[in-house]
Amino acid sequence: MEQLILDLKQQIIEVLNLEDVKPEDIDENASLFGEGLGLDSIDALELIVLMEKNYGIKLRDPSQGKQIFTSVKTMAEYVAANRTK
Amino acid sequence: MGVFIQSSAQISIQEPLCNNYVTKPVLHDEPYVRAIECDYKAFIDPISARRMGKILKRAIAVSVTALKASNVTMPDAVITGTGLGCIENTEKFLSAMTMEGEEFLQPAFFINSTHNTISSQVAIYLKCHGYNNTYSHRGISFESALMDAFMQFETGSAASALVGGDDEMTPGYFALLDKLNYWKKSAGGPGAMAGETAVAFVLSNEVSPVELSGVEILFKPTADEMNRRLTAMCERRGISIGDIDAIFVGRSGDVDGDRIYDAFCGKFFPDREQFTWKKLFGESFTSPAMGMYVADELLRSDRKPLLKHVLVYNHFQNKDHSLILLSKC
Amino acid sequence: MKICVTGIGIISALGRGREATYASLLSEKSNIAPLRHFKTIHSDLLSAEVRETNEELIALMGGDIKEPTTRTSLLGMVALDQAYKEAEIEENRPESIxxxxxxxxxxxxxxxxxxxxxxDNNSRNEYIATHDCGTCSEMTAERYxxxxxxxxxxxxxxxxxxxxILGANLLKTGRVKMAIVGGSECITKFHLNGFNTLRILDKEPCRPFDATRAGLNLGExxxxxxxESEExxxxxxxxxxxILAGYANACDAHHQTASSDDGDGAYRxxxxxxxxxxxxxxxxxYINAHGTGTVNNDLSEGIAISRLFAGHIPQVSSTKAFTGHTTSASGSVEAVISILAIEHNFLPVNLRFKERIEGLSFSPVTNAHQKVAINNVxxxxxxxxxxDSSLIFSRYKKG
Structure with a gap:
């Protein structure tokens, strides 16, 4: 899980082009949207593509993303439980 | 009615956000030169900038800089000209789609590929709800935006406007246009040097040292039509062609293109002083914005005190032509 | 200055020309179907394509159109040709256009x-030069x-x-005597995929202003x-x-793709x-709404309409359920439909509407055969x- 969390942090930084943010700057329990990292609905769509491309997880309904992307931790748990690659 | 240039700012292949090109120009001669960037963190926080390509960051930096240097805090209109739009993001999306397939495409590249992302991001940044428009027509994209702004003043719809000319040139797109012989093949050889342009002007109806006296765009004009439109533009300002003291011509080094400038100057302004700007700033679809920038700076300076009316003339492939008339107040 | 419309031209999934467009709107027949003209992994997605292939469009224009050409400019030529003829420009050309x-x-x-x-190949390089928007306009218009x-x-x-709006300002400021204005856009894999990544394409035929709406279908x-002036x-x-009675553009200045909750830009x-x-x-x-069928647009636009027209909400419909979202062309495609509504005193229906959106005070038009006087659209x-842009067309009265 530790490694998956680190991988996800790196992938998030890369795909969302978060300049100057390092993996250790992201608290895996902090919220990704709103107050925390300040991500928005377009970022959520990017994260859906990330999960599909890197882990073979297809989200049929984008609104599911809300719970899954609460934090890096919740995202990692979802990936661990549902990954197909 | 008068339209006056309050302030301007540029990011190009010269030093950014300043006029150092006048005394300490950065000399280039290679076929392709990228813009010199400024520190964008002074303008946009990294989270807001995360999806912005170079063209967007530059457009915001020049817009904010120009607004700060003026009395205008919230313009009535935001109008942009861009020949290629956000080509960096367009290329990323297009290349991923054609090379890797349609499966894992990233929405941010698409969103920021649209031409009017520039005007809208500037408006979102400023929270400006006024008139917002974007022109994308080859070498007259900026002049179309300028003409629209001019008419916003003429019709009384706006008392101030932020007008921009923005084009980025990616290595990929440079190479494609190179296949069409847009650019010089080697340093020192004939042909145009590709540059990048981001210029913003703040216009308002408050008197300032330089007036935007007229702007015209023409499509494939004959010599007679050019004469008629040029004469009419001067007459609307209450002057004649003979009152124009100097010409800023869009000479780029492209042999065929430069012949058109020779013919124009020979016919209308055989004995007038000529200035150029593309040797310093390179060629781009919105390079005429840089021409207007340089002309405005010279009129404000005391280096040529006798200049009163100057004309910026540019053409694109001898199809799309433009005239911008500036007057010292 | 009274700005008059003296010619219109249109091509869309509804057919070519004003008669075909009117007949199709009256028939209440859907034109939304699977994609035919290009290959994509999203061929299951529905769209409203123009029936004709590029070859057929070239044949319609007399066959003498040389490569390179683009579908956007070919569609533009077909529409421009009709408008040009209706306004009798050839017969009596104004001094400037x-x-x-x-x-x-x-x-x-x-x-x-x-x-x-x-x-890699350099065999199609002439199409590098036709990529940009300006070239498409020039290819559309040069033959005229x-x-x-x-x-x-x-x-x-x-x-x-x-x-x-620009055309009207060019006339008002005396720059030209006539302005031919509008837009053209073909469906491309690029924006089909773009809209798809934004998850705003409905897999079913779109249902603008319906409570169950789930996105748009692309059209072209x-x-x-x-x-020109009345004079x-x-x-x-x-x-x-x-007549083009009024117009305005404003910026929502809220988000790159989403409309604000209260439809501020639309209201302005x-x-x-x-x-x-x-x-x-x-x-x-009558309001011919933008009404794309996305959850966000229709609610935001509906709220703006409810606020501005409180107590006097006119008949409203989105005709995108017929035409699909013709993107850059939609402003003029729907201007033509609005002009037809005035001409025939008819209300285009909002196809596939069943259930009102919660929070909106109106439902769109569902009966195309009402007898109504339509003077201002x-x-x-x-x-x-x-x-955000809004245009108003009004019945012409001499003087």
């Missing part, structure tokens, strides 16, 4: 087809002779509406209007079809158009970046 076109994809149909070729002013607006889905087409029209002996554009036309909300008989076009 502007051509203002809106497009965003420009020559992307060929760029995406030949992009690999551009990089001399244009004094030619430019291209690219504000995504409000492009053609903004072209109408082109439409142009010929604008010019009468001088040339051409009967005005209607519609209100601005009313002011510019010197009309009150109660004067508007508002048509909305909203683009990415909150670029």
């Amino acid at each position: 502007a051509f203002i076109s809106g497009t965003t994809v420009g020559g992307m149909d060929k760029s995406e087809q030949y992009y690999r070729d551009f990089l 002779g001399k244009f004094d002013i030619m430019t291209t607006i690219s504000t995504a889905c409000s492009s053609a509406a903004n072209a109408v 087409g082109a439409a142009y209007l010929v604008l 010019s029209a009468l001088e040339r002996g051409v009967v005005p079809q209607c 554009a519609m209100n601005g158009a009313l002011c510019s036309a010197s009309l009150r909300p109660a004067d508007i008989d 508002m048509t909305n076009s909203f683009g990415f970046g909150g670029n």
